Amino acid sequence: MKIQEEAKQVVQKAVKKMKSGGGIKQVIWVGAGGSFGGFYGANYFMHQESKTIFSNMYTSGEFIYAPPKSIDQNTLVVLCSMRGTSETIDSAKVAKNHNATTIALYVDESELVQICDFKIKYESLALDESRLERVNGSIGICIAMNLLEQVEGYKNFEIAMKTFDLLDHIYRKAVEYTIPLAKEWAEQNKDQKTIYVIGSGPAYGAAYVFSICNLEEMLQLNSPTIHSYEYFNGPFEVTDKNKSIFQLLATGKTRPEDERALKFEQRFGGKKLYVLDGKEIGLDDIEPAVSPYFNHPIFSSILNNVYMRELSYTTHESYETRRYMWKEDYK
Template identity: 25%
Template sequence: MLDFKEQEFRTQIGSAVGLRPQIEELVDLLQQQGIDNVLLVGSGGTYAQMLPYEYWARRMSTLPIRAAISKELVESGEALLSESTLAVFTSVSGTTADVLEAIEYVKAEGATTVAFTGHPDSAIAKAVTHSLVSQPKTWPFDMQLLLLIGRLLSVRGEFSDYATVAGELMGLPDALLSVARKAEAQAETFAAAHKATDYHFLIGGGPLWGFTYLFSMCILEEMQWLRTTRVNSSEFFHGSLELLEDDTSVLIFKGEDETRVLTERAEKFAKRISKDVTVFDTKDYELTGFSPVTRALIGPIVMDTVMDRVAKHLAKVRDHSLDIRRYYRVMDY
């Protein structure tokens, strides 16, 4: 597979799901403290990655759990922020300035802070109350967030499938490796066909909306300098559909949750207009040993693995490294 380090991949995924005992111990401690609201705080990709868990909690729990953009939180505040707030942060580098500022902001209000990162000596790891460290460069953070929110809901009596889901997550290293291998052919084909495409229209919904936002903004825009439109499948028929033409590159992300029907509705319409619709569907992957409830929840993790293959091939055919930036962390702002 192109630019894929199998052992490193296994180790990183394994280290993330291996945090389960620490996460469960932490949640039990937080329950004793009387945590009564949760902020999932990030910037850019890490904010987008919080969205599935806000969405999930909104459906399952009466515990206020919301995703917040670091800088906006600092400037606008949060009415529930107090000594009984749990604020959760993630950072690959452990150095994101907006996240560090947000940590200090919520700490000043008495919040308990938790960070998931791959660098135990980073500024973010040192700034929080509780730091849970996986292997360096571990991405995504969905496994840790799924365990954390799942355990929180479980101890509140709002998620009876937690033990099943948490147990099945231990099989992710092998399962996601199989996903990556199967996705390679579609990724190579897509990249070859879209070497010169300078605009993509992305559709996803429910727990995959955060990933749709992430791939559009972080990969295609930030890392490839391509223009995009992204729309939640539930909102597709309220504006953005007017941008479709017969040659528009449309990327559709389909999961196995209750909003799949909304994405399929958008897919059917898009295919009536455009001759260039590519569907990425978690149902196409076997995921042996994973129950339907878990398959729905790990949609963002599976899709991240699939689209990582697409990103690598797209970068190759376009001769545009995923690592170069013009402005981000290059210019002051």
């Protein structure tokens, strides 16, 4: 079954379940690390397109300790965890205790799947054989689009659903295109201890995941994530010719923010300024009306599977190693 149809069926069941209690008034996206970051695309879509459904994101820990008072029978909570992170499981319990309806995104079955009302299995972004429309970020967007279509109507729904069939092909072409570019970038940055990642709008989530999951977790490098507009409200003061800056250029309405940041970086930055443009990695092959909403899965997959890997190969540091994760007690 295609992910479009699977997401449609799950959302239909959730909408039906919630109808007697007044219907869906808000959707909350919950996860930890890359599972949390993967929901940026879905949340961004809802903010841009929905008139009646409030949408927000919470890390699993914050959702446990400080859940919003608005959670009730009119709330849909979508939770993501690859293997069943304990805090995400506890977040599902909090959601259920507040009478919310829940959907679990998962790879390996865990207590999360047992607690939640509905479930969708996804494929790990980090595996080469995974199809891009089946990774967690893509499924989150598909859920959001189906939710909007069923509750309010979404005029570009059919175009968006057809786009999911194109994603994997676009991604594979982008991998071929970026590998030689990433090798050159990695060689320039093999001795760098800090890499600034800058982006905005529909690509900000990909910038965030690249920083915390790829560069910091996997390669143990310092990597602040900076919003392209907020760059001018402090962070641009550290720009100089020795800094390593990785700028994402998104497609969509917020692109001028990225271009403004890039213009300044080109004036005062150096040879370690790098630009990854969504138009060059296939986002311009998607209908402009929906293209911005697919920035996240395409950028995130390229950053993880091309740029992070090439930097790992160049530095001879395995991206499988960890200092603390899964080794030290941090519960």
